[in-house]
Amino acid sequence: xxxxxxxxxxxxxxxxxxxxxxxxxxxxxxxxxxxxxxxxxxxxxxxxxxxxxxxxxxxxxxxxxxxxxxxxxxxxxxxxxxxxxxxxxxxxxxxxxxxxxxxxxxxxxxxxxxxxxxxxxxxxxxxxxxxxxxxxxxxxxxxxxxxxxxxxxxxxxxxxxxxxxxxxxxxxxxxxxxxxxxxxxxxxxxxxxxxxxxxxxxxxxxxxxxxxxxxxxxxxxxxxxxxxxxxxxxxxxxxxxxxxxxxxxxxxxxxxxxxxxxxxxxxxxxxxxxxxxxxxxxxxxxxxxxxxxxxxxxxxxxxxxxxxxxxxxxxxxxxxxxxxxxxxxxxxxxxxxxxxxxxxxxxxxxxxxxxxxxxxxxxxxxxxxxxxxxxxxxxxxxxxxxxxxxxxxxxxxxxxxxxxxxxxxxxxxxxxxxxxxxxxxxxxxxxxxxxxxxxxxxxxxxxxxxxxxxxxxxxxxxxxxxxxxxxxxxxxxxxxxxxxxxxxxxxxxxxxxxxxxxxxxxxxxxxxxxxxxxxxxxxxxxxxxxxxxxxxxxxxxxxx
Numbered sequence: 001x002x003x004x005x006x007x008x009x010x011x012x013x014x015x016x017x018x019x020x021x022x023x024x025x026x027x028x029x030x031x032x033x034x035x036x037x038x039x040x041x042x043x044x045x046x047x048x049x050x051x052x053x054x055x056x057x058x059x060x061x062x063x064x065x066x067x068x069x070x071x072x073x074x075x076x077x078x079x080x081x082x083x084x085x086x087x088x089x090x091x092x093x094x095x096x097x098x099x100x101x102x103x104x105x106x107x108x109x110x111x112x113x114x115x116x117x118x119x120x121x122x123x124x125x126x127x128x129x130x131x132x133x134x135x136x137x138x139x140x141x142x143x144x145x146x147x148x149x150x151x152x153x154x155x156x157x158x159x160x161x162x163x164x165x166x167x168x169x170x171x172x173x174x175x176x177x178x179x180x181x182x183x184x185x186x187x188x189x190x191x192x193x194x195x196x197x198x199x200x201x202x203x204x205x206x207x208x209x210x211x212x213x214x215x216x217x218x219x220x221x222x223x224x225x226x227x228x229x230x231x232x233x234x235x236x237x238x239x240x241x242x243x244x245x246x247x248x249x250x251x252x253x254x255x256x257x258x259x260x261x262x263x264x265x266x267x268x269x270x271x272x273x274x275x276x277x278x279x280x281x282x283x284x285x286x287x288x289x290x291x292x293x294x295x296x297x298x299x300x301x302x303x304x305x306x307x308x309x310x311x312x313x314x315x316x317x318x319x320x321x322x323x324x325x326x327x328x329x330x331x332x333x334x335x336x337x338x339x340x341x342x343x344x345x346x347x348x349x350x351x352x353x354x355x356x357x358x359x360x361x362x363x364x365x366x367x368x369x370x371x372x373x374x375x376x377x378x379x380x381x382x383x384x385x386x387x388x389x390x391x392x393x394x395x396x397x398x399x400x401x402x403x404x405x406x407x408x409x410x411x412x413x414x415x416x417x418x419x420x421x422x423x424x425x426x427x428x429x430x431x432x433x434x435x436x437x438x439x440x441x442x443x444x445x446x447x448x449x450x451x452x453x454x455x456x457x458x459x460x461x462x463x464x465x466x467x468x469x470x471x472x473x474x475x476x477x478x479x480x481x482x483x484x485x486x487x488x489x490x491x492x493x494x495x496x497x498x499x500x501x502x503x504x505x506x507x508x509x510x511x512x513x514x515x516x517x518x519x520x521x522x523x524x525x526x527x528x529x530x531x532x533x534x535x536x537x538x539x540x541x542x543x544x
Contacts, residue, residue: 075329077214078281079337080221081401082121085274086114086342087224088162088398089169089391090455094264095346096371099353100360102258104246107347109262111247113269114343116524118335120270120466123473123513123521124278125330130479130511131472132317132489134280135465136412138472151464152413158272158461159406160430161454166190166402167435168447170395172368176388183439183447190399191432201404203281207288220397221341227390228348234383235355243351256538263535266528268455269346272465273405278334280408286318286326290486295319300488314488320481320509367448406430456535463529470521479512
């Protein structure tokens, strides 16, 4: 028994002395072999380290999510204002007619129109973000004068037609809610209401004030959504599967009446003035980013403070950093707004009409007054009241947005040098006069005819407005951004052409659309043109 002990002791001593007799590796291997306790400790340490790493990663992911949510929340607002254009009173007339005639079969057109709208609005936001100019200003600066004036005239016609629908819708809603209130008085009240609210719209003022204004518009949109949620909850004996089947293409699209109503839905959904609006309301957030990060240079001397030069007020051109930061949030926000609120409201109008008015002979030729009465009788009086309230909220919010778009068009195309409140009064008056005249002269039948006709006008103008948008966003000449700080563009008084700050220098970053996106835009434009031509032919033949 002692011999092994001595051997081991000698071996250990030899090992400690640094012997290399071959015993050391074996002994060391025996001595260094971990016990089960050591293994357990290693496992525990590794588990703890893994948990710490997982917690740190989860914390990092949570912080990133919070950061993205906070950054995105600062861009909420413009999408709601744009979506207002897609739930205006004109949509009520077209969606109700489609639901009464074909029940849910034209929901596919509502969905397709919203997809078109998201694509075109994304192009509008891209144009306004990258160039710093709205669509109307781009036409003035870069297109021949005769073409700019032609497009301005068409845009003004579209805005008048749009505002006509807003005022008529507001007047009808007020008359439905307050039967003793005359239609002419309703038109007048819509003017005062919108004018009073527009005094608070200051795109060049503080971001806090602008966000409060946008929040007010958001509340109006949410009010419309709540009204139709209540209306949908009151519908009975309607299969969900039948409703969702309407989002698939159907044979109704090849019928003359179905094609006519599809064109009406397209014209009422994809609104020309919303493209001007979308390209003109993104600049304040770009300016805020540049100012916060020290990328905004001092504004050059303008005509307001100098009598020796011939320059107008300089135009802000955002930095590349501001564009990169803002573009993704702006497009995401408008896409979500249109695909949720606008699509929901338009679908809800058609679904309510299809569920309550389909195969009802009195509904086919009924105006909004008649539809209100039919809803009140076929479902309940509360549904009729909620319908009128939703129409009122839509008319007020759409009137506000349409007036802002009209101001952008006149300022961009003509560079009106009037005080802001006077400019708003002029643009609003141009649009309001026809509705007041119609309400006073022919009353209820004339208002309904004007409301329907306004949607045909909008659908006809749409191709002329969308083509310059696709053209500008596809050309690197207009969509090239210089690295570094933000800049200012100066324009001459006589021609309205860029003097400085707009020329693309070597080393610029090309942010024009890829070829496939341009092709997609052209395909959408082609579909709009074909549907409009077919619509006009059907009208001419008296088959629609």
